[in-house]
Amino acid sequence: MELTKALQLLGVPLDVSDGELRSAWRAYARAYHPDLNADPQAASLFTAGRAAYEALQRRPRPVRRGGPVNFGRTGVISDDAGRASVYRMPDLSRQAWAA
Structure with a gap:
């Protein structure tokens, strides 16, 4: 189903949250x-x-970008599909002292 038809059928805007979408579906289903x-x-x-409802659940959502991605020595990296993975940065200070 087209997203525009799905939005009109359930009466929700394009930037609807998951909770609002669920509420609209439940009202429609009732x-x-x-x-x-x-x-x-x-x-x-x-x-x-x-x-x-199922088409709107599968719709592409914008990627939310917060502040810096580096949290100490651990960074969170997301690939093109939006899946997040944790990357541990090497501890360069210890390597410098060991040499």
Whole structure:
């Protein structure tokens, strides 16, 4: 499902948080669940809403960049896919004294 259609269907903005998205989906599901709504189109509307919710959960999110990435001797590095890994910097001061 297209993101714009999914946003319109659930009535949320593009920068919706995960909590707001979940609340919007739950309100939509309560309104159009086939067990709670006698409308013959309720089942198809519920299925469309579920597809919209799943599409919005998988949407690409911007990477948040905080302050400096170096926390003492340990830095957090993220690759292009957004996965974080911990990198331990070598202790150069000890190597200099050992020489």
